[in-house]
Amino acid sequence: MFKRVREYLNNDFETYIRQWFPNAKKCGNNIYKTGDFNDTESKDGSLIFNLTEKYTKDFNTGETAGDIISIYAKRY
Numbered sequence: 001m002f003k004r005v006r007e008y009l010n011n012d013f014e015t016y017i018r019q020w021f022p023n024a025k026k027c028g029n030n031i032y033k034t035g036d037f038n039d040t041e042s043k044d045g046s047l048i049f050n051l052t053e054k055y056t057k058d059f060n061t062g063e064t065a066g067d068i069i070s071i072y073a074k075r076y
Helices: 002-010 015-018 068-075
Strands: 031-034 047-050 055-056
Touching: 002 015, 002 068, 015 031, 015 068
Parallel strands: none
Antiparallel strands: 031 047, 047 055
16 A cells, blocks of 8 residues: 555655755755755755655754655654
């Protein structure tokens, strides 16, 4: 069940990232950055979203989310 939901959501991965993290800024073709999972505005942005691999990592805390469902769970 989760696999099917994940595949469906991954089709619009970038759209969901922009909706769930409105403060995230696009940096290059495949990367978005924001402050943290609370979408804190940040000049440097330690939370990185990789659009190609469809995962995220916070380089300040080491916290990760390995798929779109985990990203949503950490955000909300």
